[in-house]
Amino acid sequence: MHKGKGMKFVGDSRISAERKPNVPKDYSEYPGRTEAFWPNFLLKEWLVGAVFLVGFLCLTLAHPSPLEGMADPTNSSYIPLPDWYFLFLYELLKYEFASGDFIIMGILVLPGIAFGALLIAPFLDNGPGRRPHQRPVAVGMMLLALASVIWLTYESASHVDWESRAEANKPIPPGEQVEIDTEDPGYAVYENSCMSCHGDDLQGGAAAPSLIGIDKSAEEIAQIAQEGIGSMPPGQFSGSDEELQQLTDFIVSVNEEQSE
Template sequence: MHRGKGMKFVGDSRIPAERKPNIPKDYSEYPGRTEAFWPNFLLKEWLVGAVFLIGFLIVTAAHPSPLEQQADPTNASYIPLPDWYFLFLYQFLKYEFAGGNYIVLGAIVMPGLAFGALLLAPFLDKGPDRHPTKRPIATGLMLLGFIATFWLTYESVSHVDYEQRSEQYGVKEEGEGPEINTEDPGYAVYEQNCLSCHGDALQGQGSNPSLLKTEKSVEEIKKIAQEGIGNMPAGMFNGSDEELEQLAQFIANAGEGEGSGEGESEGGSGH
């Protein structure tokens, strides 16, 4: 018998001759679940997320986050402010029963209960309907959370003077201020006595004023260095009369009249 003689090839009815496209399962028999997760539902979620992300990027590009001073453990006058997404908690802690002696209640217990309620919302409301009006528990918790977050954030922002903070704590851009002559003998005296409070470019730090454009005479600067002014105590300067003269001359001529400081006439704590 020759190989293949008498053999016939037949088709299997369980295997379709033509490949059919990927047709989603029919969910019409399941109320509230009338579309396939892939690709219908997932595509909608991706589109909504993409629109939100693009909008967020546009807002970020149009209104960059304000940068403030770098962390300085020696500057106790700096008042930190949380990022915008924590401002609602920052505002919440200002209320009587959420701060002070009740800080644990306001910082841990209440936020924990609030976020815990949002996490439990899917388990508290197991209804098959997807319409918000037919899911009162989940919808109510989400609306309550959104309204509370929005209102507390608004209250926090409305009580913050960002323009004043920008002037007081804003980062100085390179090339914005006048050039400081670090080779001047007075700068070496300044480093030993004043740099920790007024910065390496006399720009001021925190509540300590800038020493640029002081509009004070050499004699006035010498007197302030020895006797103090405002919050600055007397005796902050340690050096000889010659070094005091060098320091006063350096500060009086720093920036050659340019800069943004207001001197020490406002009772700053600088020297």
């Protein structure tokens, strides 16, 4: 081949030689059926999300969630409850067909069927329509699931006195120090009989609950010291009646100062 002769330029006909501006398509001829993702659709999603977020924040400010104290593995009388978004499953396990001998039905089979049905709903009802009445299967399954969750959550929450529960298990505010009178004769009794489990500041630990913030009379405290409660066996206190009186008066006085 001679230089400058026999050379050919080959172009790809699939690539347009004209540059077109990157603008959204005109959907005006399909009103109400489709729209540009940016900014029309995305802006609507952001607005709806912002409304729900502001409403949720206002609700948490108006009705703050009652907090409880730290978990105490030694308290056998405490009944744990799941967070609110799992209360419907907690309520489901109270029914005979989902508890006892049928517990597998309640913890695996029924939730699996429910969530599996929601996952396959789009494939069962894959029509072109977008309005609710044009998607009866998907909409019906979603409404059934939503109604079930709301009803079970309401049934579970309505049987719990949340304020009393929070009051009975209220935590001690962080950083709040309760002054302990180590000169009190009851403190010496406490040191010999109770400190090894309940700690030198009465705050408790892994082996025993806190003695701060309890709502018990001196008689109840004396009975617990002698007869035990929960995982605390009887016979933990072996002192005299006078020492027992000094111990109960000391614990009561500490709690009275803390409540003030």
